[in-house]
Amino acid sequence: MPQTPRLDALVRDIAERMAAAEERGRVATYIPELACIDPARFGISVCLADGRRISAGDATRPFSIQSVSKVFALAVALGRIGDGLWRRCGREPSSNAFNSVVDLELEGGKPRNPFVNAGAIVVTDAILAGRTPKEALAEMLGFVRAAAGDDDIYMDAGLARSENLTGHRNWSLAHFLKSTDNLLHDCELTLGTYFHQCAIEMSCEQLARAGRFLAGLRAEDDLISRRNVRSINALMMTCGHYDGSGAFAYRVGLPGKSGVGGGIMAVVPGVASIAVWSPGLDRYGNSLLGTQALEALSEGMGWSVFNVG
Numbered sequence: 001m002p003q004t005p006r007l008d009a010l011v012r013d014i015a016e017r018m019a020a021a022e023e024r025g026r027v028a029t030y031i032p033e034l035a036c037i038d039p040a041r042f043g044i045s046v047c048l049a050d051g052r053r054i055s056a057g058d059a060t061r062p063f064s065i066q067s068v069s070k071v072f073a074l075a076v077a078l079g080r081i082g083d084g085l086w087r088r089c090g091r092e093p094s095s096n097a098f099n100s101v102v103d104l105e106l107e108g109g110k111p112r113n114p115f116v117n118a119g120a121i122v123v124t125d126a127i128l129a130g131r132t133p134k135e136a137l138a139e140m141l142g143f144v145r146a147a148a149g150d151d152d153i154y155m156d157a158g159l160a161r162s163e164n165l166t167g168h169r170n171w172s173l174a175h176f177l178k179s180t181d182n183l184l185h186d187c188e189l190t191l192g193t194y195f196h197q198c199a200i201e202m203s204c205e206q207l208a209r210a211g212r213f214l215a216g217l218r219a220e221d222d223l224i225s226r227r228n229v230r231s232i233n234a235l236m237m238t239c240g241h242y243d244g245s246g247a248f249a250y251r252v253g254l255p256g257k258s259g260v261g262g263g264i265m266a267v268v269p270g271v272a273s274i275a276v277w278s279p280g281l282d283r284y285g286n287s288l289l290g291t292q293a294l295e296a297l298s299e300g301m302g303w304s305v306f307n308v309g
């Protein structure tokens with residue numbers, strides 16, 4: 001059980017340091033709505049096994065979770081389809097950008113993993129089987145709300161519509177997938193659903209709570225099987241930060257997933273679920289200060305899963 005006075009002080013100290021940091025990275029500009037988010041924001045929230053929560057900074061302000069949604073989509077898809085999903089999507093890290101077209105072509109239309117955009121589009125396409133986009137989105141949002149234990153979580157439809165108009169990379173990925181018969185539905189249908197799931201808005205407090213099922217912190221563990229939890233954590237460790245995943249494992253040592261909205265959800269198995277948010281990104285599209293904050297937290301608490309004592 002973590003020593004909470006120490007954790008309290010550490011979280012507060014990290015939030016103060018991050019709020020004062022000068023080098024904050026660059027906000028994503030390719031999604032117009034994200035370009036105008038204030039880079040001065042920083043939030044952090046930690047949920048512990050005994051139900052306590054420690055937060056600091058802008059921890060209650062909702063932000064666009066973007067690719068962190070890929071974790072929830074994968075949980076829904078694995079629950080429904082199981083290992084059959086891996087016929088359509090790989091489980092290997094990637095060495096190109098999260099929206100790389102080259103990777104997809106090199107792999108003959110099978111995405112490297114479910115956390116790069118092409119892989120997430122395939123996962124969403126799988127969830128859509130036998131459902132309308134509305135039903136699929138309701139299922140994903142329902143999962144997120146159940147995970148967080150909070151119904152006050154919504155999608156920003158305006159942001160989804162604008163990404164639909166400007167997300168040409170994702171359109172090219174969807175069309176390429178279609179050309180290799182790895183997309184069951186029309187590009188419009190699958191991408192429309194994908195853009196909406198990316199536009200889910202959550203605060204650090206909500207996101208940290210939503211990650212508890214991956215840390216094994218929920219008493220009532222009815223959301224997904226333990227086996228699927230293990231699979232998702234392995235994929236978050238190896239692929240959750242795209243071509244920056246190796247450095248994240250080295251520095252933080254925790255399964256985690258980032259989004260271009262600047263959020264990161266990370267888990268300390270059996271101990272804690274963490275969410276951080278700072279909109280400025282590094283060159284891989286991961287939150288610059290969010291990663292620094294997790295590094296300091298993991299180091300300070302001895303939380304890296306690679307620690308030997």
Ligand SMILES: NC(=O)CC[C@H](N)C(=O)O
Pocket residue numbers: 065066067068098099117163167170195198258259260261285
């Ligand atoms: N890395 C991300 O968060 C990317 C999500 C974003 N909606 C996109 O598809 O480009």
